[in-house]
Amino acid sequence: MQKVEKGVSLSVVTLSWPIFIEIFLQMLVGNIDQFMMSHYSQEAVAAVANANQIMNIFIMLIIVMSTASTILIAQFRGAKQTESLNEVGTVSVAFNLVFSFTAACLIWLFHETFFHWLGVPADIFAETSLYMNIVAVSIPITGVYTAFVAMFRGYSLPVISMMVAFVMNVIHIISNAILIYGWGPIPSMGVFGVSLSTTLSKAVGLIIIYWLFKTQLPLRLSWQYIWPVPKRMLKALLRIGVPSGGETLSYQLSQTTIMMMVNLLGLVVINTKVYVYIIAMFCYMYTIALANAAQIVVGFLVGANREEEISRRVWQTVGIGLCVSVGLTGIFYAFSDSVLGLFTRDPDMLALGHTILGIEMVLEIGRSVNIVMVQCLQAAGDIRTPMLVGVFGMWLCAVTLSYIFGLQLGWGLLGIWWAMAIDEGVRALIFVWRWQSGKWKNRKLIANV
Numbered sequence: 001m002q003k004v005e006k007g008v009s010l011s012v013v014t015l016s017w018p019i020f021i022e023i024f025l026q027m028l029v030g031n032i033d034q035f036m037m038s039h040y041s042q043e044a045v046a047a048v049a050n051a052n053q054i055m056n057i058f059i060m061l062i063i064v065m066s067t068a069s070t071i072l073i074a075q076f077r078g079a080k081q082t083e084s085l086n087e088v089g090t091v092s093v094a095f096n097l098v099f100s101f102t103a104a105c106l107i108w109l110f111h112e113t114f115f116h117w118l119g120v121p122a123d124i125f126a127e128t129s130l131y132m133n134i135v136a137v138s139i140p141i142t143g144v145y146t147a148f149v150a151m152f153r154g155y156s157l158p159v160i161s162m163m164v165a166f167v168m169n170v171i172h173i174i175s176n177a178i179l180i181y182g183w184g185p186i187p188s189m190g191v192f193g194v195s196l197s198t199t200l201s202k203a204v205g206l207i208i209i210y211w212l213f214k215t216q217l218p219l220r221l222s223w224q225y226i227w228p229v230p231k232r233m234l235k236a237l238l239r240i241g242v243p244s245g246g247e248t249l250s251y252q253l254s255q256t257t258i259m260m261m262v263n264l265l266g267l268v269v270i271n272t273k274v275y276v277y278i279i280a281m282f283c284y285m286y287t288i289a290l291a292n293a294a295q296i297v298v299g300f301l302v303g304a305n306r307e308e309e310i311s312r313r314v315w316q317t318v319g320i321g322l323c324v325s326v327g328l329t330g331i332f333y334a335f336s337d338s339v340l341g342l343f344t345r346d347p348d349m350l351a352l353g354h355t356i357l358g359i360e361m362v363l364e365i366g367r368s369v370n371i372v373m374v375q376c377l378q379a380a381g382d383i384r385t386p387m388l389v390g391v392f393g394m395w396l397c398a399v400t401l402s403y404i405f406g407l408q409l410g411w412g413l414l415g416i417w418w419a420m421a422i423d424e425g426v427r428a429l430i431f432v433w434r435w436q437s438g439k440w441k442n443r444k445l446i447a448n449v
Contacts, residue, residue: 012316287324370431
């Protein structure tokens, strides 16, 4: 199959829909586990949720580090620097492989320490550990897979990674049904089964996306780009990836700390938090897709020296994201009993979940702005601001206020959700001010590469 150089779409909406479908399908890989396990055992749900709280720290770091290659590819394409595209692709794959393998080793060695720190209840400790040990095998697979996804996005071809995500989910759902509940001679395996299913689907996804990379992108991977060590390109990736990863790591650690507080409130509160968070993710998922699309467009326009077009596109993206996220949350709030009823019939969970979804509508206003602004500031070259604002808001507002409202004042999960809503709102105001100040201009990331 002949490789074809594709034109760059500068329409955020056009680029966003395949990214949305891909993100939707990727989120299903984790959330389908929660849904299918909810029909197997409530204890198993809590076990998988706590394991994923740790796993997500490493997975999100991998994704964010890969975002650096998407930004650089978009800017190099705008500047029409072909050779640099091959180099950034090769360095990205190599770096992700080393980083993700290191992450997997850390999980195998220290997962019990992580669980004690998280406060995993004793009755689900063994199943949580089992799930973590097996799924850790998939982290290097995810690392390399994510590097290829980043390249397709940088080339304005998110539809390809969308198709791969679809195949992965079909495999994941089918193997989940067989391995969790049992089928014919295959016994019911519960948490062990869902662990195997997750790893299998990701391995197949990597094989497919590598084949598509070889046949669809005008890029080549070569040892010549990584030995001797390409210090300038690696420095360019790290200059974006480390601050971006720091912001993401801070978020994941703050969420993990909040999960420790939730674990003190009992199984009903733990699982209500899990179910509402799944629903919330579906509410802001399209905003993430819009932000990813806007990041590609902003990166290309910066590389092509067309900064005068950027602000209009960014504010359009913010407006669409707000409407979609808040609107969907309102719908789920109105029909919360039916939506939460997919996971549980417990009246306490249904009542608590309904109230939390009401607070979620307020939270989504700030979160929508933050999702778009963070990625657009990064694509424009303003890398430090999202990290500094993120660390400040997450720990001073989200974590501190969660402790005060949720535990000290006894508001429980309601207090924790209000704390997170305040955090999102404060950070949104700061990001809007930062963008309006124009200090993100003239910070082209490829200038010194």
